[in-house]
Amino acid sequence: MNQPLPGQPAQVPVLALGDVLLVSLQGELHDGMAEQLQQDITHRISTDRVTGVVIDISGVDMVDSFLGRVLAEIASTAGLLAARTVLAGMRPAVAITLVELGLTLPGLVTALDVDRAMELLNQRGS
Amino acid sequence: MNQPLPGQPAQVPVLALGDVLLVSLQGELHDGMAEQLQQDITHRISTDRVTGVVIDISGVDMVDSFLGRVLAEIASTAGLLAARTVLAGMRPAVAITLVELGLTLPGLVTALDVDRAMELLNQRGS
Numbered sequence: 001m002n003q004p005l006p007g008q009p010a011q012v013p014v015l016a017l018g019d020v021l022l023v024s025l026q027g028e029l030h031d032g033m034a035e036q037l038q039q040d041i042t043h044r045i046s047t048d049r050v051t052g053v054v055i056d057i058s059g060v061d062m063v064d065s066f067l068g069r070v071l072a073e074i075a076s077t078a079g080l081l082a083a084r085t086v087l088a089g090m091r092p093a094v095a096i097t098l099v100e101l102g103l104t105l106p107g108l109v110t111a112l113d114v115d116r117a118m119e120l121l122n123q124r125g126s
Numbered sequence: 127m128n129q130p131l132p133g134q135p136a137q138v139p140v141l142a143l144g145d146v147l148l149v150s151l152q153g154e155l156h157d158g159m160a161e162q163l164q165q166d167i168t169h170r171i172s173t174d175r176v177t178g179v180v181i182d183i184s185g186v187d188m189v190d191s192f193l194g195r196v197l198a199e200i201a202s203t204a205g206l207l208a209a210r211t212v213l214a215g216m217r218p219a220v221a222i223t224l225v226e227l228g229l230t231l232p233g234l235v236t237a238l239d240v241d242r243a244m245e246l247l248n249q250r251g252s
Contacts, residue, residue: 042218049238073225080221082236 012037014044020052020121021045021083022114026059034070041074045081052121053078056114058089068103075108086110088117138163140170146178146247147171147209148240152185160196167200171207178247179204182240184215194229201234211235214243 012033015022021044023037044050055071057063063071075085087110098105111117138159141148147170149163170176181197183189189197201211213236224231237243 038222039218042221046218046238076225076230077218077221080216080224080231080236081218082238082242 012040014040016044016048016050017118019048019050020054020118021048021050022054022056024056024059027061029067029070034066038070038074038077042077042081045078045083050083053083053085054088054111054114054117054121055085056088056117057094058091058113060094061091063090063094063098063103065101065103068098068105072105072107084109084121086117086120088112088114138166140166142170142174142176143244145174145176146180146244147174147176148180148182150182150185153187155193155196157192160192164196164200164203168203168207171204171209176209179209179211180214180237180240180243180247181211182214182243183220184217184239186220187217189216189220189224189229191227191229194224194231198231198233210247212237212243212246214238214240 012023012025012029014037015024021041023041029037041053045053053074055074057071060067071087075087078085085108087105087108089112090110109120111120138149138151138155140163141150147167149167155163167179171179179200181200183197186193197213201213204211211234213231213234215238216236235246237246
């Protein structure tokens with residue numbers, strides 16, 4: 001179980017850019033935060049008529065199996081609510097570690113950065 | 127086995143809107159109702175020249191593996207008869223539970239609400 005350390009933010013901010021949600025993960029994601037984030041995103045998709053979710057992980061040093069599962073679950077849930085999820089800004093070292101761990105994040109669409117993720121969502125939506 | 131309770135409707139109404147069928151599920155779907163619904167939909171597709179089916183589940187609190195299978199079977203059967211199926215109005219909590227159960231409804235297209243489902247069917251049909 002990952003528990004938040006004292007002084008760490010308990011919630012991940014979710015910004016709306018048009019009809020796309022932008023989630024910027026920083027540092028480690030703890031169990032409670034992950035669950036809260038998934039609920040926030042699904043709630044926002046349904047109330048704000050969101051068609052896409054961009055998860056920026058450029059501030060994340062390490063994606064382990066827990067975070068990989070959380071990301072896959074967010075993408076699946078968003079998909080059920082008709083929103084597409086793009087994972088943006090993965091660091092090269094993170095990609096290498098993921099492949100070494102055998103975690104290739106099936107079902108997740110990736111983009112080099114947030115700009116390209118937005119382009120991808122706009123292209124597909126048109 | 128799910129059995130209908132006394133006083134519950136034994137049949138799910140299927141409305142025709144142009145060449146699209148609109149099915150609005152309310153509450154729990156029982157075994158017999160599910161089978162009847164699938165027969166109704168396939169029959170209507172073949173007799174009424176239907177090109178799309180919208181299944182509105184905004185009144186459904188819980189999608190379990192039984193309902194998930196029924197929905198997938200309806201979509202597959204409709205697909206074999208050249209009609210596209212869109213699942214509309216899934217509640218956020220339902221999406222989260224589905225993903226937790228590992229039921230991601232592959233092969234089912236979703237839309238936030240009935241309006242968007244109709245748009246989707248019209249776009250693709252054109």
